[in-house]
Amino acid sequence: MxxxxxxxxxxxxxxxxxxxxxxxxxxxxxxxxxxxxxxxxxxxxxxxxxxxxxxxxxRSRLAAYEGFIISGPRHAVRLRTSEPxxxxxxxxxxxxxxxxxxxxxxxxxxxxxxxxxxxxxxxxxxxxxxxxxxxxxxxxxxxxxxxxxxxxQPLYGVNAEVEGSSQGDFVALFDNSTSRGLFSWYVPMGSTSLVGTASSEPRLLQPLLREAMKRFGLEGARVSRFYGGPVITxxxxxxxxxxxxxxxxxxxxxxxxxxxxxxxxxxxxxxxxxxxxxxxxxxxxxxxxxxxxxxxxxxRSYHVSKLLHARPDIVDMLAEAAEASGLARAVSGRVDYDVHYTLFTASIRSLRAPLGAAMLTLRSLEGAAKLLGALIRDAMA
Known part of the structure; x- marks a missing residue:
């Protein structure tokens, strides 16, 4: 062969x-x-x-994390992964x-x-x-x-490597003021950290990254290098x-x-x-x-992902409902970071799912309907 x-x-x-x-x-x-x-x-x-x-x-490992934080503009939820x-x-x-x-x-x-x-x-x-x-x-x-x-057409992403000690979980922030069409991110790496963002319009990367650094408490921090490229979703x-x-x-x-x-x-x-x-x-x-x-x-997670990218307000509602209903605690430790649909399936199968769904519906019937439609389309994929 x-x-x-x-x-x-x-x-x-x-x-x-x-x-x-x-x-x-x-x-x-x-x-x-x-x-x-x-x-x-x-x-x-x-x-x-x-x-x-x-x-x-x-041989290429730099850091390990036990969980991650998903945040909307106002509310955030921490999830522990099944493995680091x-x-x-x-x-x-x-x-x-x-x-x-x-x-x-x-x-x-x-x-x-x-x-x-x-x-x-x-x-x-x-x-x-x-x-x-x-x-x-x-x-x-x-x-x-x-x-x-x-x-x-892909998105365009940029990473800024920031000098200074950092620790904790990495964060994915869904907010139109810090990214367009994806999310911005913060990755602590000990002596340095990464802050990044993405957009369908390259001209927006600089202001979006500047706002992301501000939101992550790194405004004015020294950036040692930038790198990036296309982001395909x-x-x-x-x-x-x-x-x-x-x-x-x-x-x-x-x-x-x-x-x-x-x-x-x-x-x-x-x-x-x-x-x-x-x-x-x-x-x-x-x-x-x-x-x-x-x-x-x-x-199996494409339509839900696109919805969350486009609607940070739904990420906010999901984070708030997951915390208030106990759903976040119920699925924590059962999520595979690389297999995204495990987050959705673990949530649906949880005994806390009905309460979480009810709370989400009370906050926004339209948002709940959009999410349900995306879940159904992914299940049929």
């Missing part, structure tokens, strides 16, 4: 390692000379995702993953700008492959020219495959709809594909089925 992976970002590296372990001869093409740059991801994942990634993630949430050094992670890929026999080809055909040919070398994995990111030109992968692409080509990662819109994170979906899809190949499923079918399975999972 011969495989070409185009793009040595996280998704490309994850699939390159998995397919090499499945026995394939893997060539990894990367147009840049270094991996991990430019840095743009906050790098928060569950401990379960760290296990999926393996040793590179273990881990902050990863994204640059080191991809460097460690590349080292692991080379140890697994992957042939790394940096500085290579290639073209591909649906028949599995990589040009200009003319090499033929049984599978070509397009992991070229959101801005990739290959899958766009071929009409596969993610085509929707789905839905996953409808068309992932063309002939022997298959799009993965950001190129396929395989990102968590609430936060835009892409590490968990790609890690799970790669590990699932490896398992299927080990069970005798052919190479192309394994990759495609794994991606479709993860895509279905991501869609």
């Amino acid at each position: 011969r495989v070409a992976v185009v793009g040595a970002g996280f998704s490309g590296l994850m699939f390159a390692v998995a397919l090499a372990r499945a026995g394939a001869n893997v060539d990894l093409y990367e147009e840049h000379e270094r991996v991990g740059f430019p840095e743009h991801c906050t790098g928060l994942v569950s401990l379960a995702t760290v296990r999926l990634i393996g040793r590179p993630a273990e 949430v881990i902050k990863l050094d994204r640059v080191r992670l991809e460097q460690e993953m590349l080292d692991e890929a080379v140890r697994e026999g992957v042939r790394y080809r940096p500085g290579a700008k290639v073209r591909v055909t649906p028949e599995g040919t990589v040009l200009p070398e003319g090499r033929e492959y049984d599978l070509v994995v397009l992991a070229e990111g959101y801005t990739g030109r290959l899958r766009r020219s071929l009409g596969i992968g993610y085509t929707a 789905g839905p996953p692409a409808e068309r992932l495959r063309l002939g022997k080509l298959i799009a993965v990662g950001d190129a396929a819109g395989m990102n968590k709809p609430l936060t835009g994170g892409g590490l968990y979906p790609s890690a799970k899809a790669a590990v699932l594909a490896l398992s299927m190949i080990s069970d005798g499923v052919d190479l192309l079918s394994s990759a495609e089925r794994a991606l479709l399975a993860v895509s279905r999972e991501l869609r």
Whole structure:
């Protein structure tokens, strides 16, 4: 089996390692000379995702959190996760993953700008492959020219690394004064912290970030660096495959709809594909089925996520009702940070759910109806 992976970002590296372990001869093409740059991801994942990634993630850990805070403009709720949430050094992670890929026999080809055909040919070398994995990111030109992968418009995100000691939980703040179309965030990391925001309009990032820093009590703090990039919140692409080509990662819109994170979906899809190949499923079918399975999972929280992004007032009502009804305490410790629908399903199954729903309805019948409609649409996905 011969495989070409185009793009040595996280998704490309994850699939390159998995397919090499499945026995394939893997060539990894990367147009840049270094991996991990430019840095743009906050790098928060569950401990379960760290296990999926393996040793590179273990060696890239920066901090751990037992829970997180979801806040609207006025009300907030703290939730404890079923396992710790881990902050990863994204640059080191991809460097460690590349080292692991080379140890697994992957042939790394940096500085290579290639073209591909649906028949599995990589040009200009003319090499033929049984599978070509397009992991070229959101801005990739290959899958766009071929009409596969993610085509929707992303948000734009920015992180500010702030100097000074910090501790506690990380915070997701849903408020139109600090973000548009997502949320702003605060991630304490000991000697530094991250403050970030996102918007569909890049021109708004500077004022939104300034307001976010003010809300998190860091107005005037010294910022050591800024970094950012596109934030994809789905839905996953409808068309992932063309002939022997298959799009993965950001190129396929395989990102968590609430936060835009892409590490968990790609890690799970790669590990699932490896398992299927080990069970005798052919190479192309394994990759495609794994991606479709993860895509279905991501869609289970898509409409609720979009509602919360657009309506911070509903986040406020949910936080207030969850605290007052005891629902927050009931679901705390049962939430998987990377599998967002577990928060919604744990809430619905709780004995406190009827009281929480009643309190939410009393606060806003319209908001409760919108939330119920989104939950039903996600359940049918």
